[in-house]
Amino acid sequence: MLTKLWPFSEKQVRSSDIVWLDLGDLGDLVNPNGPHEQWQDHGLGLLRTILHQNGILTDLLSTRAVTSWEQLRKQLDGYRMLIMNVRSYTFPVAYRSAQIFKDVNPEGLVLTGGMHATVALDEMTAIPEFDRICQGPGENVIVDLVSNPDSFPRVFIGMGAKSMAEWPSIDRTVWPQPASRHLKRSFNWPLEPECGWGPSPVATILTSRVCPWQCVFCNENSYIPNMGRRPVDMVIEELNYLDETFGPIGSVVIHDSMFFQNPRWLEEWIDKYPRKANKIWPYWAAGRADTVRQWPDLFEALIRETNWDTISIGFESGSDRVLRILNKECTEEDNFFAIDLVNRIGDEMEAEGRKAPVFWSNIMLGIPGETHEDAFKTMRMLKRMRRVMPSIAFYAPYPGSALGNQLIAEGKSLMTKDNYHRFPDDEKVKDIDYQFYRDLLAGKYDDEINRGISASTVETEASYMDALTKA
Numbered sequence: 001m002l003t004k005l006w007p008f009s010e011k012q013v014r015s016s017d018i019v020w021l022d023l024g025d026l027g028d029l030v031n032p033n034g035p036h037e038q039w040q041d042h043g044l045g046l047l048r049t050i051l052h053q054n055g056i057l058t059d060l061l062s063t064r065a066v067t068s069w070e071q072l073r074k075q076l077d078g079y080r081m082l083i084m085n086v087r088s089y090t091f092p093v094a095y096r097s098a099q100i101f102k103d104v105n106p107e108g109l110v111l112t113g114g115m116h117a118t119v120a121l122d123e124m125t126a127i128p129e130f131d132r133i134c135q136g137p138g139e140n141v142i143v144d145l146v147s148n149p150d151s152f153p154r155v156f157i158g159m160g161a162k163s164m165a166e167w168p169s170i171d172r173t174v175w176p177q178p179a180s181r182h183l184k185r186s187f188n189w190p191l192e193p194e195c196g197w198g199p200s201p202v203a204t205i206l207t208s209r210v211c212p213w214q215c216v217f218c219n220e221n222s223y224i225p226n227m228g229r230r231p232v233d234m235v236i237e238e239l240n241y242l243d244e245t246f247g248p249i250g251s252v253v254i255h256d257s258m259f260f261q262n263p264r265w266l267e268e269w270i271d272k273y274p275r276k277a278n279k280i281w282p283y284w285a286a287g288r289a290d291t292v293r294q295w296p297d298l299f300e301a302l303i304r305e306t307n308w309d310t311i312s313i314g315f316e317s318g319s320d321r322v323l324r325i326l327n328k329e330c331t332e333e334d335n336f337f338a339i340d341l342v343n344r345i346g347d348e349m350e351a352e353g354r355k356a357p358v359f360w361s362n363i364m365l366g367i368p369g370e371t372h373e374d375a376f377k378t379m380r381m382l383k384r385m386r387r388v389m390p391s392i393a394f395y396a397p398y399p400g401s402a403l404g405n406q407l408i409a410e411g412k413s414l415m416t417k418d419n420y421h422r423f424p425d426d427e428k429v430k431d432i433d434y435q436f437y438r439d440l441l442a443g444k445y446d447d448e449i450n451r452g453i454s455a456s457t458v459e460t461e462a463s464y465m466d467a468l469t470k471a
């Protein structure tokens with residue numbers, strides 16, 4: 001395996017003529033913009049683990065560990081094969097890397113897969129440097145592909161496991177290391193840095209793969225095949241192993257798009273996690289307001305008994321009109337129910353001397369069709385939350401989602417193949433009055449927002465500009 005030296009050193013120890021290139025913005029593992037940029041790619045981790053377990057060693061490089069394309073060029077020189085997991089937001093970095101790779105290794109082969117291949121195949125096939133493009137899951141195809149790429153057509157459909165129970169635990173030492181002395185000291189790799197959701201170091205983990213809902217800005221179940229959830233015992237065993245081997249773990253992030261689904265699994269989690277985990281680590285995980293309303297007891301038990309401490313809810317909007325545009329299938333009432341429940345549980349836990357749970361509240365602004373009054377209602381909803389980390393972003397029309405595809409087709413998306421990796425406050429859709437939203441977040445309309453809501457609800461007077469989050 002490649003022993004990565006400091007990013008400013010050109011020396012590499014090579015053990016293979018195949019290289020997996022981890023993707024992200026240049027320098028994110030040297031001098032990152034924020035903690036999320038340092039988090040690790042489970043797709044890369046899973047597939048590299050499978051390759052290594054099957055005797056196919058790969059070296060690792062990362063665009064995040066270099067600070068210039070020139071550095072990357074030198075590092076890529078001499079490899080026979082380049083492999084990449086391409087998501088929409090890493091597509092620009094991926095195709096530039098492939099061009100550099102071919103420049104220095106004209107006979108080399110570039111193998112790609114990942115979300116962008118599934119949702120925007122035309123953009124992938126337009127890059128001549130991509131020699132193979134795998135759509136969909138890759139766990140049951142990666143070994144054959146890397147061993148015998150000639151037996152595959154340029155574009156092909158991958159093969160996934162039926163259940164996450166079939167996935168090996170990721171060997172996390174296949175992940176890239178922090179690439180500066182300062183970062184190396186800040187957390188114990190291959191655990192991950194904290195981002196304010198819980199104490200460092202963080203173990204990120206997946207227990208489920210696909211969210212079954214159909215929100216039009218996301219609807220990942222239209223492009224990710226469904227698969228069985230990882231058994232509770234395997235999740236706990238993996239966390240205990242990580243704790244004993246690399247820990248102690250400070251907190252856990254459950255990366256599932258939708259953790260709060262499948263009540264039977266959740267009941268087993270409530271039963272086993274407190275008993276079998278080395279520690280009841282506090283964790284971040286995602287839910288929906290309507291199912292909180294549907295299963296309030298289950299939700300409360302998860303908070304109280306398993307330390308579900310940072311509750312990510314995709315509230316998105318405080319207006320029924322907009323929630324309908326988004327096909328969120330949640331109502332204002334559902335949102336208020338979830339907010340009031342978490343406020344109440346938080347008050348009680350604090351009275352018991354325990355730490356209260358906090359919302360990680362996902363909010364979208366600048367949704368096509370949203371009126372000023374809709375946006376005011378969203379801000380009012382946010383103010384109803386007593387303990388909240390607001391995660392606000394201007395709506396982004398990602399390919400693959402129904403609304404994203406529609407806006408792209410209508411020529412209204414401002415996201416292009418060169419700038420998919422957008423920041424939360426970038427302008428992403430034509431004809432949206434972004435100045436209004438910037439003023440809104442800066443507090444210019446606070447009087448209007450506060451009018452009509454009770455004084456006790458108005459918890460926050462602060463500007464929400466800092467709440468524009470890329471996660």
Ligand code: B12
Nearest residue numbers: 040041042043085087088112113114115134137138220471
């Ligand atoms: C965890 C996660 C994150 C994490 C960590 C990201 C990271 N470093 O990996 C965080 C919180 C940081 C994050 C952030 C964002 N994310 Co995110 N994230 C996810 C999530 C929930 C899981 C990803 C994952 O690990 N999947 C499991 C692995 C195993 O799957 P995989 O990587 O796709 O790999 C499989 C296949 O693609 C294939 N494959 C991959 N590579 C290759 C290569 C070859 C050769 C082959 C054959 C096959 C193959 O095989 C693998 C195994 O089946 C997904 C949703 C999802 N369900 O996947 C969204 C998702 C990837 N994120 C998404 C988005 C939009 C974002 C943000 C832009 C959101 C924002 N607020 O703006 C940010 C951008 C971050 C950035 N750096 O700029 C979108 C991407 C849409 C797209 N078209 O690409 C997704 C799909 C969510 C959604 N439904 O919209 N994200």
Ligand code: SF4
Nearest residue numbers: 211213215218219257
């Ligand atoms: S936005 Fe959330 S609830 Fe809707 S489909 Fe995506 S992950 Fe599921």
